[in-house]
Amino acid sequence: DLMFPVLSYRTGPFGANGAENADGYLDYFALLNERDGGIGGVKVQTPECETEYKPEKGVECYESTKGNGALLYQPLSTGITYQLIPKVTADKIPMLTPGYGRTSSANGKVFEYVFNYPANYWDGASVGVKYMLDQEKGDLKGKKITLVYHNSAYGKEPIRTLEELSKKHGFTLKTIPVDSPGQEQKSQWLEIRRDKPDYVLMWGWGVMNQVAISEASKMGFPMDKFIGIWWAGSENDVKPAGEGANGYKALTFHGVGKDFPIFKDIETHLVAKGKASNGGKNIGTALYNRGLYFAMLAAEAAATAQKIHNTKDLTGAQMRDGLEALKLDKARLEALGLANFAPEITASCENHGGSGLVAVQQWDAKAGSWKLVSDFMQSDREVIDALIKADSEAFAAENKITPRECK
Amino acid sequence: MAELTQDGRKIGDILLEVKNITLAFGGVKALTNISFDIKEGEIRAIIGPNGAGKSSMLNVISGFYHPQQGEVWFRGQKRGPMRPYEVARQGIARTFQNIALFKGMSTLDNLMTGRITQMHTNILWQALWKGPAEREEIAHREKVERIIDFLGIQAIRKTPVGRLPYGLQKRVELGRALAAEAKLLLLDEPMAGMNLEEKEDMCRFILDVNEEFGTTIALIEHDMGVVMDLSDRVVVLDYGKKLADGTPNEVRNDPAVIEAYLGVGH
Amino acid sequence: MTTENSMLSIKNIEVIYDHVILVLKGISLEVPNGGVVALLGANGAGKTTTIKSISNILKTERGEVTKGSIEFEGERVENLSPNDLVKRGVVQVMEGRHCFGHLTVEENLLTGAYTRTDGRKAVADDLEMVYSYFPRLKVRRKSQAGYTSGGEQQMVAVGRAMMAKPKLILLDEPSMGLAPQLVEEIFEIVQTLNQKEGVTFLLAEQNAAIALRYATYGYILENGRVVMDGAASHLASNEDVKEFYLGLSGGDKKSFRDVKHYRRRKRWLA
Amino acid sequence: MFYRESGDFKTSYSADQQTFPIRLDRHVVYGILAFAFLVVPFLINDYWEKSVLLPFLVWAMAALGLNILTGFCGQVSLGTGGFMAVGAYACYKLMVAFPWLNMFIVVILAGLITAMVGVVFGLPSLRIKGFYLAVATLASQFFLVWLFNKVPWFYNYSASGMISAPERTLFGIPVTGAEAPPWMTYLFCLTLVTIFAFIAHNLVRGRIGRSWMAIRDMDIAAEIIGVPPLKAKLSAFAVSSFYIGMSGAMLFALYLGSAEPNDSFGIAKSFLVLFMIIIGGLGSILGSFLGAAFLTLMPVLLKNIMVGWFGWPADLAAHLELLLIGALIMFFLIVEPHGLAQLWRVTKERLRLWPFPH
């Protein structure tokens, strides 16, 4: 069997998010098993392990599952990702961290076993700015952009990119941290109310998002000028603010809603048979779709690997090859029942980070749903690639890694 | 200088003198202008009705209360403002009215803590244990064991003091004060809660300490039998004021004292 | 003593602390209605433990009554909660005072009347009564009990028990730390309450001389057992009791200075 | 009479003061140590290392430290997470600045640096007591975590704000980094923990330990007897932080390999260590180990039972696990408020009497 351990978090402060994500992830594999008999005819196993979003537990989960022929890890937490980077490399099991994790692991020469396509935080920051550029007809000179961020390693990720971009586009950047967990943000939002920035970007997580969105709406900040990162773009984040959240935007690297053929399959093969996780109650939420997408990437890479190595059962190293050779084009997406669900991906030995295509979604409070309000847009590679190069090389030097040669 | 008592003990110079001590807590005047002295080698009793300020007086002497007025002279020197532990290091040990043993420790450890002012090996040696720390420990252990024998508490050496009955706790507390080998021993009602037999034992201990080691003792006690038999001189406090000061016999027959404290029975 | 008019009767109880330490090894005693019974014994004999097992607060110290029975007014009370016992009229004065340190003296006394339902007036009257017994408390009534002197706290503890208007007061070393004339007064109060109000007393006391003077009956405990009991006057004239508890053996009272160091033997322990 | 201490007479005070005065105890402990040092390294694999043994050793070290402060000196502290962070960041900076430095020395130096920080944050204890102090120590917890987040110098200006332990070797074998073999990291931690457990034992049985306990049991009386409170409390803070700093360094460098202040050293850690010493037994060296074992192993065990054996869904199991751990904590405290160590002592006393009830 193909083993895809699921590191999930369903308890603790972020449990609500973790549950939706994990449901999507599990359901996709369950669908493959039910509908197609697995991947390439081999059943998929998805043992779940609760990490509680804690690094220690994540490591425990990793160690307890890796021995059974685990093919791929998606730890769903940047903290855990950092613990696992050296370990997966030593154990030769690939790890995929789309939209989180260590951004510079996009450099496949240094990070052999770590992947983070289709997009990373720096792509997110860049596309966020690009979207604003579009809105402002290509000119951000003299505009004020404020970044509200979770005061942690995660929250600080976009700062460097944004600083570069502010130089490039001539906007003024202000950064306001919110300490974890972030239930009290009066100071921060009063400050924003006084500053009246043109846009607010938010790198938030957990309860911080809900409070920020409700404070912003109460203070009358125009919600359509308020853009969150994809981890601040779930139903959970906007619902507590009720009507006030209407118009709030968030970045995303995959489609939203249930309007894709695959959801019919899920309905017939899983929900109807009572096999959907959590009774199928999370189907179609933003994070469910993300979990689904993560699983799809894994499954596609596995199928690719099976083809390359001409074998049904895989090893971690073969899976790595599959991930590096992943080609996800329009046709393939359509065949999967996910037409236009996500941008195309072409991975390679050196490119573990994908192309960095990101779109913007907007919340419609009446309908209670997200919808995409932009195309998938290309991030500013010029700025980002330089940053990735610098950071991955620093990592290589610090850990005495000689970057491998890619043919 | 030294005078002799009837039973031949030597009483020396003034060891400690309090001069014009006034101590108030908010509106409550616990002590008003109290002066008296304690001579080397004597047993000095402090008596008075409940709330007279006896314990407060001891607290002043041991540096825990800081009087608003007055001075404390010890060994011929005026004492500046001092923390209680510095006072202890000068050689004043005491027991407490409401037993203040270290409940989480064994009897032995309580007594060893009494010797803390005399132990000095530094933390590194302590961490290593073998060597100076162990030697010091054993040296002091020997002294403490002598006190344990002396008080007859061998059997409870390793018992946590929290579970001991009241009377034994009192005895352990006395042991802890004795362990300090202080010049001056302050005892606050050492015999409260003891029956006659135990009081007799306790008296024996106090007299022995006084006779064998020449320790000066200041004693608060409500049992007049004990006070009259043991002490060389008695000072009587009455709601913060000094009522009388003199030999047991003088005090016993002082009408003011009878009126305020003893009652007619005595 | 007959059991008919007994208010409290303890039959053969054993008490164990911490599941391993056997402290009371079968104690039986009777407290007659309207009597004043004294419990005497050396330190650690088990007086306090006996009293705590009656008022049922042993559990809070990880102790338990494993055998025997305790009856109050003919009913088994081992399983009653302490406050039920107070409601029935059994109040304990704990050894070592146990005042509510942060409450003022007056509040302490008033909590004593917690279970009473006979109205503010009656309580206020009793408060005055306590003040008349202990004038010192009236002076200090507004100060926090934690900051009063040891003897004052003892008065608070005794006064607090009186405020409950109980039928039976369990007094654990009431005289401890009190000045001599106050000790007399406490026992006078005991006598007054006993005779005027009909309150029954069980008192553990170290001051045997005075306890036997005021008590009607006495028990002597050693090592968790009753070694001797009898009418107070009878006990007071026993040679052993005289020697070990009253200090009167061989005629005159001897000086504490002359006490010898060697251990004497108690005949009842032979 | 399974357990006996009779027939084991001491003829000198030094014999009476041994670390394990009872012969049976002594043999058991030596047996365990021999097993841990000589047998376990041959059995160990990654799972046992990372899921069981290293966490246990790291937390045992932290619990020893906090027990010195809270269990022996009576100062309740909730700053443990912050102090562990100091240890971890000190360790990181030392590892990067002096790559040639022996890892033992790095860890010990990290401990010493933490000790200094601990003394500073211990100053309020001179005035503030009990729960007031406990809550006040949260100031250090929040401040330190904030600081390590805010000042890029601490994480060498890395883009992510994370610190990762570079590879260091001991006798030519890596002890940190992904290549470190499990037995090596295990032995490294075990050696440190064993040595410092003995040191802790030495400290608490001597003059310093008694001055701590005196302060704990009754601080005013202790001072009147001659224990200087300033010295006693600050030395407790120093020694305790020293241990906690070392455990932070071990957590970061050997166990996790990388760390971030919020995730790894948050307030949850402060509470965790406090639970350990309370469940294990305040004022007991053995208790520190028992508590650490209980709270690191119990969740793993529960999870393995519920998910592995019964095959329950992970989320149900996770919620049930919380519920069960909570219930177990309460249960143990009801049965024996003084912790597992006391439970062990009472059991021994019973065994000694067995088969007689008293």
Add this chain to the structure above:
Amino acid sequence: MSPELLNVLEVIINGLLAGVMYSLVALGFVLIYKASGIFNYAQGVMALFAALTLVGFQTGQIPFAHVINTIFGTHLETWGPGLPTFFAILLTMGVMVLFAYLVERIVLRHMVNQAPIILFMTTIGLAYFMEGFGDLMWGADIKTMDVGLPSGASTWFETMTAGWATEGSNYPGMYVDMLDVAAAGIAILLVVVLTLFSQYTKTGRALRAVADDHQAALTVGISLRTIWVIVWSIAGFVALVAGIMWGAKSGVQFSLSLIALKALPVLILGGFTSIPGAIVGGLIIGVGEKLFEYSIGGMLGGATENWFAYVLALFFLMFRPQGLFGERIIERV
């Protein structure tokens, strides 16, 4: 007035209101501490649990639906449209009383006369338990809390204060959240009632007696059991109020239990034993942390509120180790 000054004023007002929100949580701690000397770590989780229960009743959720579904493969969700808010609140209060009763019955009664830290630890066990229990009972997803309280900016206040600014400064007016104002009203009411209760009733006196000495309280006939059930019920009610207020801001979710951390500095500043202290402490902390963040925090890189609240409390404790209104810690020998 110049806009700068008005900004400061706005920060102060919002700080006061934020402080009141902290007080609501601190109040629960104070009540239980006052009545038993227990530092109830579970107070935050109680707020979460109460809020979950309230929302559950409001929306007609079936308790343990998730567990039942998993075990029996059913698809239970709700039993109906849910209860009107008022009844849901009443019913939740009933649940909190039941909870208080069970806590006393199962746990506290065995813990009489134990050291404070042991009691503290017990409540931590309780917190774990309730967290797991709450998750199992009501599910771990984020729920929306709406009991019909006003919320959002007060336009009246905004226009009024806009007029205070100097001419032509284009000052938009000050912001206050109606929800915070409502919270302040409720908090003040609670404080007044509870202060009167604890200061002037027999039960109030008994509470303080219990906190001082469990054994002695037993010997004067105070039933610890009754007292504890009463107090935990009141604390449960206060937790419900806190849960409603905080839940309205952030949704009802696990993080609600972490509000305890915001209440702790308030607690030590005001004093563990003082009900008015909880409110005064809250106000001081609220204003202090907001002003610090406004004036100096930015220079230090921001997000200073979490630790500054504690530093501020620490500063006050240096002068009054028992907090501003706490009972004097008795230090005697």
